[in-house]
Amino acid sequence: MRSPLLFSAAICISKILAYSPSSYYFDPLKHLAGVAPPFDPIDPPLDPSPPQGCNVTRAAYLVRHAAIVANDFDYESYIEPFVEKLENTTVDWAKVPVLSFLATWQNPITDEEQEMLTRSGKLEATKLGVDIAQRYQGLRTPKKIWTSTAERTVKSAKSFTQGLADDTDDMSVVEISEGEEEGADSLTPYKGCPAYSSKAGSNESSEFLDVYTKPVIGHFNSAAPAFNFTAKDVYAMSLLCGYETVIRGSSPFCNLEVLSPNEWLGFEYTNDIQYHYNTGYGNPTSGAIGFPWVNATLNSLMATQNNMSNATADQDLYISFTHRELPPTVLVALGLFNNSAFSGSNNVNYTMPVNAINHGRVWKSSNILQFLTNVAIEKMECESFGYDDGSYYRVLVNDSPQSLDGCSSGPGESCGEERMREWVAQRGGIVGEFGGVCGVEYGNSTNVLGIYES
Ligand SMILES: *[C@@H]1O[C@H](CO)[C@@H](O)[C@H](O)[C@H]1NC(C)=O
Ligand SMILES: *[C@@H]1O[C@H](CO)[C@@H](O)[C@H](O)[C@H]1NC(C)=O
Ligand SMILES: *[C@@H]1O[C@H](CO)[C@@H](O)[C@H](O)[C@H]1NC(C)=O
Ligand SMILES: *[C@@H]1O[C@H](CO)[C@@H](O)[C@H](O)[C@H]1NC(C)=O
Ligand SMILES: *[C@@H]1O[C@H](CO)[C@@H](O)[C@H](O)[C@H]1NC(C)=O
Ligand SMILES: *[C@@H]1O[C@H](CO)[C@@H](O)[C@H](O)[C@H]1NC(C)=O
Ligand SMILES: *[C@@H]1O[C@H](CO)[C@@H](O)[C@H](O)[C@H]1NC(C)=O
Ligand SMILES: *[C@@H]1O[C@H](CO)[C@@H](O)[C@H](O)[C@H]1NC(C)=O
Ligand SMILES: *[C@@H]1O[C@H](CO)[C@@H](O)[C@H](O)[C@H]1NC(C)=O
Ligand SMILES: *[C@@H]1O[C@H](CO)[C@@H](O)[C@H](O)[C@H]1NC(C)=O
Numbered sequence: 001m002r003s004p005l006l007f008s009a010a011i012c013i014s015k016i017l018a019y020s021p022s023s024y025y026f027d028p029l030k031h032l033a034g035v036a037p038p039f040d041p042i043d044p045p046l047d048p049s050p051p052q053g054c055n056v057t058r059a060a061y062l063v064r065h066a067a068i069v070a071n072d073f074d075y076e077s078y079i080e081p082f083v084e085k086l087e088n089t090t091v092d093w094a095k096v097p098v099l100s101f102l103a104t105w106q107n108p109i110t111d112e113e114q115e116m117l118t119r120s121g122k123l124e125a126t127k128l129g130v131d132i133a134q135r136y137q138g139l140r141t142p143k144k145i146w147t148s149t150a151e152r153t154v155k156s157a158k159s160f161t162q163g164l165a166d167d168t169d170d171m172s173v174v175e176i177s178e179g180e181e182e183g184a185d186s187l188t189p190y191k192g193c194p195a196y197s198s199k200a201g202s203n204e205s206s207e208f209l210d211v212y213t214k215p216v217i218g219h220f221n222s223a224a225p226a227f228n229f230t231a232k233d234v235y236a237m238s239l240l241c242g243y244e245t246v247i248r249g250s251s252p253f254c255n256l257e258v259l260s261p262n263e264w265l266g267f268e269y270t271n272d273i274q275y276h277y278n279t280g281y282g283n284p285t286s287g288a289i290g291f292p293w294v295n296a297t298l299n300s301l302m303a304t305q306n307n308m309s310n311a312t313a314d315q316d317l318y319i320s321f322t323h324r325e326l327p328p329t330v331l332v333a334l335g336l337f338n339n340s341a342f343s344g345s346n347n348v349n350y351t352m353p354v355n356a357i358n359h360g361r362v363w364k365s366s367n368i369l370q371f372l373t374n375v376a377i378e379k380m381e382c383e384s385f386g387y388d389d390g391s392y393y394r395v396l397v398n399d400s401p402q403s404l405d406g407c408s409s410g411p412g413e414s415c416g417e418e419r420m421r422e423w424v425a426q427r428g429g430i431v432g433e434f435g436g437v438c439g440v441e442y443g444n445s446t447n448v449l450g451i452y453e454s
Contacts, residue, residue, distance in 0.1 A: 081233075
């Protein structure tokens with residue numbers, strides 16, 4: 001018989017082995033929220049290849065622009081003040097362990113280049129074009145793709161065409177105005193939504209910013225008291241890990257001796273709170289802002305060539321480029337990454353406490369709005385075991401198929417066409433109509449996205 005003492009010793013050893021540092025791996029680049037370089041989060045881990053018996057016959061993509069040098073707001077609010085403080089400081093960084101790199105570090109961001117695509121961003125956008133061309137070999141190359149007018153979105157779209165098209169002259173990049181007077185008829189509908197504020201979420205996220213940065217500030221200020229590190233400085237250092245990586249290929253700020261894995265999770269959660277209240281479930285306008293893209297896109301994928309209005313682009317692929325705000329609102333319109341789903345209640349804000357991390361949340365900005373993040377809808381023709389023959393639809397986010405709540409009884413958790421029509425109409429009812437929810441004030445606003453006809 002095994003002695004109790006040996007038995008508990010064995011448990012002890014197995015615990016030590018299970019939690020040994022060698023099995024722990026942490027990559028900060030996958031926790032950088034809006035400044036994360038593109039990656040496939042595999043969330044959930046459903047198989048991305050078409051389900052057994054199904055062929056993709058059409059697809060649509062909504063893509064955030066690729067990596068930029070720096071966002072204006074991030075630069076002016078956090079990075080620039082930190083960099084100026086560094087220029088003024090009397091601290092001799094060479095003598096400060098862990099932060100000694102600051103003695104020679106140079107700011108990679110110049111004023112003129114801010115908001116521009118980085119070289120790696122252009123390359124990633126081209127690669128996405130190649131990936132899509134390879135994934136949909138049987139589909140026709142589109143004649144048009146659409147983009148909002150900002151330079152970073154237009155350049156992302158153009159870099160993308162280099163990967164997608166044989167000859168980019170055969171494809172036109174249609175620019176859609178970012179004006180607020182377009183209402184829902186643009187790739188930036190939040191700009192035409194008076195009830196949406198770009199500042200939403202900043203108060204809530206700054207509460208958690210203070211929580212997670214407190215020990216970091218204590219640590220850094222004990223090493224370099226004269227610098228007087230603040231919460232904003234720590235946040236700036238995290239942003240620099242992302243921006244410097246997409247500009248230079250790597251950054252000393254990403255070193256896990258500077259900020260630990262737990263501290264990176266704090267940075268990520270601060271952003272998740274921000275986007276929850278800004279473009280997520282914590283903002284009552286989100287779903288209404290994202291719904292017109294869902295509705296128009298499904299209408300185009302469902303239309304047959306006979307009943308497609310002659311103005312609507314007759315294409316197999318409908319691809320559009322936009323800014324970071326739109327993809328998360330589309331996910332809300334689709335009911336995806338809803339922390340409250342399957343909880344039996346709908347207390348959205350309770351799922352994102354501002355004083356502690358909810359590690360069990362599904363709303364993770366790094367997985368949802370990284371650079372070049374994309375939301376896809378695929379139309380499939382299926383003759384699959386155990387299912388009726390016909391058209392089915394599925395949504396993929398950064399290559400991971402998603403299961404739509406109430407619309408997933410087809411092959412590979414896809415949704416049959418008839419059910420899809422009812423389900424989308426139901427979603428429209430849940431999230432509300434753009435004009436009403438947004439409190440649109442001008443007369444000629446519209447609730448419908450018509451870009452596929454331009
Ligand atoms: C840096 O020093 C200059 C000159 O003393 C001062 O005007 C500026 O406010 C300082 N900047 C920061 C960020 O401390
Ligand atoms: C509303 O009118 C303005 C000014 O004529 C125009 O620019 C805008 O495109 C119109 N909006 C819609 C949705 O047609
Ligand atoms: C943030 O809080 C301040 C002070 O309570 C308030 O005036 C402001 O409206 C809030 N901002 C947002 C975007 O909620
Ligand atoms: C440190 O920074 C904080 C926040 O900016 C400021 O209120 C405080 O006066 C500074 N302390 C010193 C010693 O400079
Ligand atoms: C969640 O919080 C936001 C911002 O404070 C608020 O506008 C919204 O109504 C809240 N949602 C619920 C369901 O309480
Ligand atoms: C969905 O799109 C169709 C076709 O453009 C339009 O008639 C309908 O009003 C839209 N539904 C909603 C809820 O916006
Ligand atoms: C197009 O035709 C199909 C099949 O005839 C029909 O089910 C569908 O409702 C039509 N769609 C539109 C947008 O008219
Ligand atoms: C498209 O144009 C053709 C010929 O120009 C016409 O016969 C057909 O009815 C039009 N279809 C629609 C949906 O308007
Ligand atoms: C999120 O999930 C809850 C619980 O299922 C549901 O009541 C709510 O409508 C969902 N929110 C949205 C915007 O779909
Ligand atoms: C899918 O494509 C293959 C190859 O073209 C074809 O043999 C098969 O019949 C198609 N299946 C469906 C359901 O359309």
